[in-house]
Amino acid sequence: MTDITVVGAGGEYMESVVVVEWHKRLGDAVAAGELVVTVETAKAATEIEAPASGILAEVRAEVGKEIEVGGVLGVIADSAAPAARPVEDRPAIRPSPAKAAEVPANPVPARSPPNGRVLASPLARRVAAQKNIDLSVLTASSVSGRIKLRDVEAYEKARPKDALRPGLDKSAALSAEALLHVTRRGAANGDTLVLLHGFGADSLSWQPLVAALGDSASLVLVDLPGHGRSPAPHGRSSVHSLAGMVADALRGQGLDDVHLVGHSLGGAVALALAESGAVGVRSLTLLAPAGLGPEIDGAFVQGYARATRADSLRPWLLKLFADASIVTPGFVSATLQARSGAAMRDAQSELADAIFPDGTQAAEFRGVLERLAVPRKVIWGEQDRIIPKRHAMDTGAAVALHFLPGIGHMPHVEDPMTVARLILQNVRSAS
Amino acid sequence: MAKLRYAEALNQALREEMQRDPSVFLFGEDIARYGGVFKVTRGLMDEFGEGRVRDTPISEQTLAAMAVSAAMTGTRPVLEIMYADFMPLVLDALINQASVYEYLWDVSMPFVLRTQGGGGAGAGAQHSKSLDSLVAHIPGLKVVAPVTPADAKGLLKTAIRDSQPVIFLEHKLLYNLRDDVPDDPDFTVEIGKARTVCEGADISIFATSRMVLESQKAAELLAADGISTEVIDLRSLRPLDLAAIKTSIAKTHHAVVVNEGWRFCGYAAELSATIMDHAFDDLDGPVARVTLPDMPVPYSEPLEMAVLPNAAKIADAARATLR
Numbered sequence: 001m002t003d004i005t006v007v008g009a010g011g012e013y014m015e016s017v018v019v020v021e022w023h024k025r026l027g028d029a030v031a032a033g034e035l036v037v038t039v040e041t042a043k044a045a046t047e048i049e050a051p052a053s054g055i056l057a058e059v060r061a062e063v064g065k066e067i068e069v070g071g072v073l074g075v076i077a078d079s080a081a082p083a084a085r086p087v088e089d090r091p092a093i094r095p096s097p098a099k100a101a102e103v104p105a106n107p108v109p110a111r112s113p114p115n116g117r118v119l120a121s122p123l124a125r126r127v128a129a130q131k132n133i134d135l136s137v138l139t140a141s142s143v144s145g146r147i148k149l150r151d152v153e154a155y156e157k158a159r160p161k162d163a164l165r166p167g168l169d170k171s172a173a174l175s176a177e178a179l180l181h182v183t184r185r186g187a188a189n190g191d192t193l194v195l196l197h198g199f200g201a202d203s204l205s206w207q208p209l210v211a212a213l214g215d216s217a218s219l220v221l222v223d224l225p226g227h228g229r230s231p232a233p234h235g236r237s238s239v240h241s242l243a244g245m246v247a248d249a250l251r252g253q254g255l256d257d258v259h260l261v262g263h264s265l266g267g268a269v270a271l272a273l274a275e276s277g278a279v280g281v282r283s284l285t286l287l288a289p290a291g292l293g294p295e296i297d298g299a300f301v302q303g304y305a306r307a308t309r310a311d312s313l314r315p316w317l318l319k320l321f322a323d324a325s326i327v328t329p330g331f332v333s334a335t336l337q338a339r340s341g342a343a344m345r346d347a348q349s350e351l352a353d354a355i356f357p358d359g360t361q362a363a364e365f366r367g368v369l370e371r372l373a374v375p376r377k378v379i380w381g382e383q384d385r386i387i388p389k390r391h392a393m394d395t396g397a398a399v400a401l402h403f404l405p406g407i408g409h410m411p412h413v414e415d416p417m418t419v420a421r422l423i424l425q426n427v428r429s430a431s
Numbered sequence: 432m433a434k435l436r437y438a439e440a441l442n443q444a445l446r447e448e449m450q451r452d453p454s455v456f457l458f459g460e461d462i463a464r465y466g467g468v469f470k471v472t473r474g475l476m477d478e479f480g481e482g483r484v485r486d487t488p489i490s491e492q493t494l495a496a497m498a499v500s501a502a503m504t505g506t507r508p509v510l511e512i513m514y515a516d517f518m519p520l521v522l523d524a525l526i527n528q529a530s531v532y533e534y535l536w537d538v539s540m541p542f543v544l545r546t547q548g549g550g551g552a553g554a555g556a557q558h559s560k561s562l563d564s565l566v567a568h569i570p571g572l573k574v575v576a577p578v579t580p581a582d583a584k585g586l587l588k589t590a591i592r593d594s595q596p597v598i599f600l601e602h603k604l605l606y607n608l609r610d611d612v613p614d615d616p617d618f619t620v621e622i623g624k625a626r627t628v629c630e631g632a633d634i635s636i637f638a639t640s641r642m643v644l645e646s647q648k649a650a651e652l653l654a655a656d657g658i659s660t661e662v663i664d665l666r667s668l669r670p671l672d673l674a675a676i677k678t679s680i681a682k683t684h685h686a687v688v689v690n691e692g693w694r695f696c697g698y699a700a701e702l703s704a705t706i707m708d709h710a711f712d713d714l715d716g717p718v719a720r721v722t723l724p725d726m727p728v729p730y731s732e733p734l735e736m737a738v739l740p741n742a743a744k745i746a747d748a749a750r751a752t753l754r
Contacts (some may be wrong), residue, residue, distance in 0.1 A: 121684075121714060121715040121716055122711045122712050122713070122714045122715075123684050123712065123713055123714055123715040124715060125712075126712045142754045143754050144754060146716070148715050148716065149684060149715045
């Protein structure tokens with residue numbers, strides 16, 4: 001017997017998933033690696049493959065059910081074992097109770113004709129375009145396999161924008177004082193860690209680290225302007241203007257004594273914020289930070305910000321990680337889905353042009369890092385291909401440097417346990 | 432307001448218009464002494480005399496030519512063609528004369544051609560056809576097909592007063608339908624306006640003639656499944672009430688078109704294409720089409736019932752497009 005669990009690249013960005021479709025029926029034979037179930041994460045549908053060959057013997061999470069990451073979706077038994085439950089047990093997704101008779105028992109994946117075009121009704125097509133929803137990530141509830149309006153609406157309802165969705169971003173809120181979106185996670189009290197993500201990312205990119213940190217600190221996740229659920233900045237941005245908005249957001253949360261953790265662009269913002277004195281900073285942990293030298297992969301910044309399709313996004317995502325196996329199709333589509341808004345892409349392109357003009361880091365904070373009196377750590381992947389790790393050198397004797405072997409530009413995703421341990425060391429050394 | 436049968440409502444409309452306008456006169460086979468095979472013209476010869484209500488020989492081609500000539504020379508003829516199945520005999524007058532003379536010579540052509548079609552009465556392959564598309568195809572003609580007695584009266588009065596040729600399609604199974612009909616001699620129904628039979632939110636059924644009644648029954652069947660159905664009576668086949676069609680589809684996003692005629696190149700095909708032309712981006716499913724199959728209407732009752740469109744077939748088509 002082998003459990004089918006919620007795993008996969010999309011898992012890094014999620015806490016729980018909703019089962020969208022079982023591709024196998026109870027008693028069906030499955031081969032290891034074969035698609036058995038599709039779950040919907042905070043960002044996109046993720047396909048889960050059979051971990052072993054055998055017979056689908058048990059469906060523990062039926063369609064529509066929410067289940068924690070790591071939870072057991074079903075069980076694959078040896079080929080000889082009988083099915084535990086009859087096939088008829090599975091309920092259907094129902095768009096509305098009134099139309100129950102109209103809905104087939106098993107929703108089917110969007111049918112793609114040989115030319116690769118997704119089958120969708122004209123109305124579904126129009127509404128999806130208006131809402132910036134990629135039809136190819138939708139699941140058709142109709143026996144025809146044609147995506148209909150109800151499928152677009154169901155998808156939209158389940159999108160992570162919905163802050164009230166149980167199990168996801170329970171504490172998400174828009175602060176009253178500032179427009180930046182802030183999410184509170186981790187412990188209810190104790191040391192407060194403010195996590196500032198990198199260019200083109202959002203608060204969800206901290207998910208692996210949030211899991212690794214557990215309840216060891218109170219976590220404040222800020223979506224930078226023009227990222228995640230925060231609106232685009234007004235006027236031309238600079239690292240300083242971003243830091244000012246973050247300071248407003250933190251004050252809006254009543255925070256004035258924090259530990260800053262910044263990744264890449266978020267690292268530069270953390271340096272500018274610490275320099276400004278707008279909030280009390282007790283320690284600084286920087287992950288592959290910007291702001292310590294002029295070089296940055298400008299082609300990456302531009303290409304990543306502009307990418308609208310999986311095949312144009314994937315090569316840039318591959319540059320972020322030392323281990324290419326992290327960049328699965330599910331990971332690419334989840335990232336793409338989070339960046340599906342044209343307005344967001346435009347805002348980020350504009351931001352990139354302001355902060356990294358001509359592919360150069362215009363603002364430098366080496367002096368700031370040297371001068372600060374609080375505990376400081378810089379963590380860098382040995383195989384970072386976006387910002388050169390040598391920027392960490394010569395930043396002063398009091399700055400701790402950690403170079404992680406076999407890690408690229410995303411240490412908090414590639415090795416969250418090590419990064420969590422180093423951050424907590426830094427936090428403890430401040431008290 | 433009186434309860435009248437459909438045939439009586441037509442009779443009342445003819446009487447009122449003949450009283451109102453002395454240039455209105457009726458002719459056709461067995462319409463005067465016999466009062467018409469469906470009794471629509473009963474009593475009118477006695478009231479208005481043989482000069483204004485005329486029996487004619489069995490020669491539809493001649494009758495149609497007479498109607499064109501009479502309309503061109505200052506009268507308002509109302510011609511009855513006993514069965515729609517005989518319409519091919521009058522097509523030359525319609526296609527090459529009635530519909531083009533205004534264009535060629537700037538003359539008005541105020542005549543009405545009444546006929547009745549449709550199956551369900553065991554009348555066989557030569558007396559059961561619905562040839563709506565044959566006449567609706569012709570530019571320069573108006574085509575109406577009332578379902579209710581009130582519409583029968585109101586549309587016939589409007590048709591008689593119209594200066595263009597109007598083909599007035601009745602259905603043999605509607606003549607005994609009894610309902611409220613306004614007494615007001617000025618009551619008319621505008622040509623070009625559809626009638627909303629019942630409002631709904633999930634799917635729109637656009638139907639013609641007797642199929643409106645089957646669509647109403649289909650709406651009841653669908654209601655049992657929790658499907659809210661809008662039924663629109665396209666009582667004016669041409670000009671078509673496009674606004675009503677677009678408004679309804681914008682609300683329900685699903686459409687079934689129903690016509691008792693043949694499927695291939697039929698009136699339902701025209702409706703389907705028109706919906707694609709004007710409401711494509713509002714559609715959440717394919718337009719479903721319910722028609723007679725492309726075959727003669729059988730004389731055998733079970734076979735005839737099997738091929739005619741009905742409420743169950745309409746409901747099935749609705750469910751299929753909603754899936």
